[in-house]
Amino acid sequence: MDGLLLYFEDERLLAGQIARAADMRAVQVKRHRFPDGELKLQLPAALPARVVLLRGLDMPNEKLVELLLVAQAARSLGVGHLTLIAPYLAYMRQDMAFVPGEIVSQQVVGGFLASLFDAVITVDPHLHRVSRLSDAVPARQAIALSAAPLLAGLIAARRPGAVLIGPDAEADQWVAAAAAAHGFDYAVCVKQRHGDREVDVALPGLSVKGRSVVLMDDVASSGHTLARAAEKLLAAGAASVDVAVTHALFADHALTTVLAAGVGEIWSTDCIAHPSNAVSVAPMLARALGELS
C-alpha cells in the first residue's frame, strides 16, 4: 500500500505493527513541549498525497490540539486525503444535553474531527443513543471496528467454557457477538451510577456457581463498575473472575481497584498501550486502511 503513517512517540509500537501489516512507511511526528505548555510539532518536509495519522485519544484534550496542528499543516503541505486512526475515540459518551445548556461534546468533537480528516477509523467507540459512528463523526468515511472477536478468541484460548458477563445493558450486543463466535454462555448486569466513581451493579439471573467468569467491556475507566461486578460474581460462587476490555483506560487507581476486588487476570487490546495488552488490533486496523476508498 502506498502512503505514509504518521505517529507520536508514545504509540511507536502500535504504529510499527500497523505499518508492517499495511506495508506502509511509518514516520514519527517530532514533538517538543515548551515550559509554557505550548507544543512544537514537526512533520516530514515532504508528504505524499495520502497520509494516515495514528493518534489514540485517551487523555484527549492536548491530543486534539495535536490533531488540529498536524491536519492543518498536512493540508498546507499538499496532502489530499487524510485518515485518522484513533484506536480509542474520546468524547463519544456525551451525546445529549442532560440539562439545558450542557454542551453535547460528542457532536462538537465529532464535527471537529470530520472537519480535519477525510476518514476516521476507530475501535469499539462508546456510543449510546447514537448507533452509527457516522452520526457522531460525520467524516466522508467513519469506520468503527470491533475488538469483540479478538477478545473472544483470547478468552476461548485462556478460559475455555467461561461465562461472559457484560457489566451493563449497553454491553449486551457487544458481549453477545463475542459469545456467539465461540458458543459461550453470556449475560449482562444492570448498572446504576451515582457519580464518576460510585456505581452499583445487579447480577443477571444466570448462575455462575463454580464457573470461570470473564467480565467483558469496551472500556475500563475508573474500574468501579468492573470491581463491583467482580465482587458480586465471586460472592455468587464464581470459580474465577477475569476481565477482558478493548480499551485499558484505567484512570487514576483503577487497576488497583479492579485487582482488589478479586479479579484474576486483566486482558486488553493494544488500542491503548498498557501492561494488560494481550491482543493486537494492528492487523485489523491495517485491513481497514486497505479497504478505504
Add this chain to the structure above:
Amino acid sequence: MDGLLLYFEDERLLAGQIARAADMRAVQVKRHRFPDGELKLQLPAALPARVVLLRGLDMPNEKLVELLLVAQAARSLGVGHLTLIAPYLAYMRQDMAFVPGEIVSQQVVGGFLASLFDAVITVDPHLHRVSRLSDAVPARQAIALSAAPLLAGLIAARRPGAVLIGPDAEADQWVAAAAAAHGFDYAVCVKQRHGDREVDVALPGLSVKGRSVVLMDDVASSGHTLARAAEKLLAAGAASVDVAVTHALFADHALTTVLAAGVGEIWSTDCIAHPSNAVSVAPMLARALGELS
C-alpha cells in the same frame, strides 16, 4: 452594554471586574473534568445574540478545547456574535517553519480562533515577524491592546526616575512607548537564546550606575532572560532592579529564578492571575468591548 460575559472559575476575579466596567452580566461556565480527562461544560440554557467569552490561554491546550466546545455550543444555541477575550494569547511565537516540515502553530491556532469567534481581543500578543494581530488571527475583528501605558503609570508611581530596560530587541517599540509617556530613559539588551532555558544577555551602552532600573517585558516565561539581565544590571552598578511584565506566565521555577537573581519587586497585570498582579487590564478590556462593531 447589553450582552453576556461567560467565564471559567479560575478567571472569576477578572471577569467580575470586566463585567462591572462594561455593565454586563457575567455567568460562569460550569466545568467538570472526568477521571479520563474529558471535560463536561455547561452554558446558561438561553443565550443572548451577543456573547463574550473570557479565556486567557496560558497553558493553552486544554483551554483551546474549551473554546471549541463553548463556541460551537453557543452557535447551536443561536448566538450570532461571539467575542473571545484572551488577555494572554498562546501560540503566537511560532510564526514560521524554522526547518522544513515544522508546523507553523501561530497560523493554525490563529485560523482556529478566527473560525470560532467573530472578534478576538488580547493584550500584548507576542508577535515577531508578523506585525499585525489580524495577520495571525484573521477574525472579523482582531484587537491587540497594550499594557505598556498601564505598567508605565505604575512604575512612575513606584520608581520615579527609573531607567526602563527591555531584555531584548523585540521589546524595543514597546518599552519606548512606556518610556515616552513619562519621560523615562530606556534601552534594550541583546539576547542570545541557546535553548528553552539557556539565554545570554548583553547590556545596552546606557549607564545604570546608581540608578533604579525596571526590566520591562511582555511576558515572563522561564524567567531566565530576566534573571540574566538583572544579574548583569546589578553587576553594572544598578541601585535596584525591579520587573514589570504584562503576562506573569512564570512556568515551573521561574519566579525563584528571577528573585534569586536579585530582583526586588515583580509587578504584572492581571492578564494572568498571579500574586505579582499590580495593575488591572479590566477597564481597558471593557472599553475595547464597548468599541466593537
